[in-house]
Amino acid sequence: MENDRYYGIDVGGTSVKIGLFQGTRLLDKWSVPTDTSNGGDHILRDIVASLPGPAAGAALAVPGAVLPDGTVNRCVNLGWGICRPSDEFTAMSGIPCRVLNDANAAALAEQRLGGGKGFESILFVALGTGVGAGVVLDGKIRNGARGAAGELGHLCLDPGDTAAACTCGHYGCVEQYCSATGIVRLAAQAGMPGLNCKQIVDGAAAGSDRLEAVVDAACDALGRGIAGACAIIDPEAVVLGGGVSQAGEYFRLKVQAAFDRYAFHACLGTKIFLATLGSDAGLTGAALYAMD
Amino acid sequence: MENDRYYGIDVGGTSVKIGLFQGTRLLDKWSVPTDTSNGGDHILRDIVASLPGPAAGAALAVPGAVLPDGTVNRCVNLGWGICRPSDEFTAMSGIPCRVLNDANAAALAEQRLGGGKGFESILFVALGTGVGAGVVLDGKIRNGARGAAGELGHLCLDPGDTAAACTCGHYGCVEQYCSATGIVRLAAQAGMPGLNCKQIVDGAAAGSDRLEAVVDAACDALGRGIAGACAIIDPEAVVLGGGVSQAGEYFRLKVQAAFDRYAFHACLGTKIFLATLGSDAGLTGAALYAMD
Numbered sequence: 392m393e394n395d396r397y398y399g400i401d402v403g404g405t406s407v408k409i410g411l412f413q414g415t416r417l418l419d420k421w422s423v424p425t426d427t428s429n430g431g432d433h434i435l436r437d438i439v440a441s442l443p444g445p446a447a448g449a450a451l452a453v454p455g456a457v458l459p460d461g462t463v464n465r466c467v468n469l470g471w472g473i474c475r476p477s478d479e480f481t482a483m484s485g486i487p488c489r490v491l492n493d494a495n496a497a498a499l500a501e502q503r504l505g506g507g508k509g510f511e512s513i514l515f516v517a518l519g520t521g522v523g524a525g526v527v528l529d530g531k532i533r534n535g536a537r538g539a540a541g542e543l544g545h546l547c548l549d550p551g552d553t554a555a556a557c558t559c560g561h562y563g564c565v566e567q568y569c570s571a572t573g574i575v576r577l578a579a580q581a582g583m584p585g586l587n588c589k590q591i592v593d594g595a596a597a598g599s600d601r602l603e604a605v606v607d608a609a610c611d612a613l614g615r616g617i618a619g620a621c622a623i624i625d626p627e628a629v630v631l632g633g634g635v636s637q638a639g640e641y642f643r644l645k646v647q648a649a650f651d652r653y654a655f656h657a658c659l660g661t662k663i664f665l666a667t668l669g670s671d672a673g674l675t676g677a678a679l680y681a682m683d
Numbered sequence: 684m685e686n687d688r689y690y691g692i693d694v695g696g697t698s699v700k701i702g703l704f705q706g707t708r709l710l711d712k713w714s715v716p717t718d719t720s721n722g723g724d725h726i727l728r729d730i731v732a733s734l735p736g737p738a739a740g741a742a743l744a745v746p747g748a749v750l751p752d753g754t755v756n757r758c759v760n761l762g763w764g765i766c767r768p769s770d771e772f773t774a775m776s777g778i779p780c781r782v783l784n785d786a787n788a789a790a791l792a793e794q795r796l797g798g799g800k801g802f803e804s805i806l807f808v809a810l811g812t813g814v815g816a817g818v819v820l821d822g823k824i825r826n827g828a829r830g831a832a833g834e835l836g837h838l839c840l841d842p843g844d845t846a847a848a849c850t851c852g853h854y855g856c857v858e859q860y861c862s863a864t865g866i867v868r869l870a871a872q873a874g875m876p877g878l879n880c881k882q883i884v885d886g887a888a889a890g891s892d893r894l895e896a897v898v899d900a901a902c903d904a905l906g907r908g909i910a911g912a913c914a915i916i917d918p919e920a921v922v923l924g925g926g927v928s929q930a931g932e933y934f935r936l937k938v939q940a941a942f943d944r945y946a947f948h949a950c951l952g953t954k955i956f957l958a959t960l961g962s963d964a965g966l967t968g969a970a971l972y973a974m975d
Contacts, residue, residue, distance in 0.1 A: 456949045536917050627828040655837040
């Protein structure tokens, strides 16, 4: 019964997005608020209480590192420390459950069904408040030996302590230049404080030279970071997702140009695409991971 | 007949090293000079003429990028342009043949039989005249979509044109700091020209503060580069090979310390090992690739 239905569950810091899938078909989706009180103790119970019925499997996409055995190594935004949410989920629901990093889930969805469709290996980069990324090789997501694969946001571009301090404790990480937060910081540094990321990118696209210089600096850093990642894994294609990438073709062309400036010559020809699944990427990728 | 024998062939710019293997057992090895005249036209013929008999398979490890279909995208040191040496080899010898990048071959050998034995996923870094690298994941070498996986030597650490110009056309690549050539350059820059890499590292280990500062700068750059690569693929372990790594534990500890300074926190605990197969790594890895 229900042996072809899967739940894809994207556990975010504000809300949990849940999709019910039959194969790659999204039958229904809904969300529940994320209750981070008591160390995020209610989150799984609230998710399970919202499920309409049994299923063949489920996967949780979480904002933190996931070890190969399914142990989650802290999700600060959820209040979770080191834990095994898939075991707890299964105990409560009776549904087999896997767990993976949320950017990795989005990467898998974009590779199979979104901006990277048709490619077996992609680098996916999600530009939001931070910079997440995921590596898909031969159609499989790479989680890494310590759950840290695809941490492009923490590739160091400038180690000097005059560079921007990153939340990770280092300086000059990719995330400090091309996340929404990073772009806002670059604009403030250039004498334009108080603007949000959308205002900056829209203003640049509308013709402001000063704002365009900010966006160019962000895209230059991102292109250099992507070039570095491609020198290691050499994927068939790169896919840009997350809120910042909604600036669309204007933004994509700048990132492609920066990549082309920095890429190792054998990597030239690697094309950068825009993601197409939007905020459904996480729950979709989780469902695909559950089915794998 | 001979259906369990394989040739592993490491095609270098000066000599070709050839090993005859039965499983992982090296039965015999020899070398032939590399004749780079006429665009390297005689290289394959000279190799085939040296073979003692038939075999179940062979693989060529070459100093250049190898596309997924076996096309070699230039080997400057051999005089080769775009070519398909495995097809030619098979036509001349009757032996089925594969081709892969030489650093990738060494990576595979070190993962299966050398410094990375016991790990399924490693980053291998060969520090020689240049910096080669290879990525092994789940026991398989990753060649990349354009043959450029594992080009850690061309990860950019400092893009400014005041940084050292690299042979690849960019500035500030990892290779410019921690290859033998890079270390010699750093020493010259510090006012100590005319020393070779071994003299520099030996002098540092023997207590020269000025030379130690050079080696520290090289290891700092390498540790930062490895930290960047680990943020993308998060391997179980890292293995250092090539001539420069023969400085041994003195050098390894400095690279480990630099890695620990720059690594993303989830990657901490990744250990750096020394390679153990020396100059046999390439031919051994080629034989393993032929058997796969």
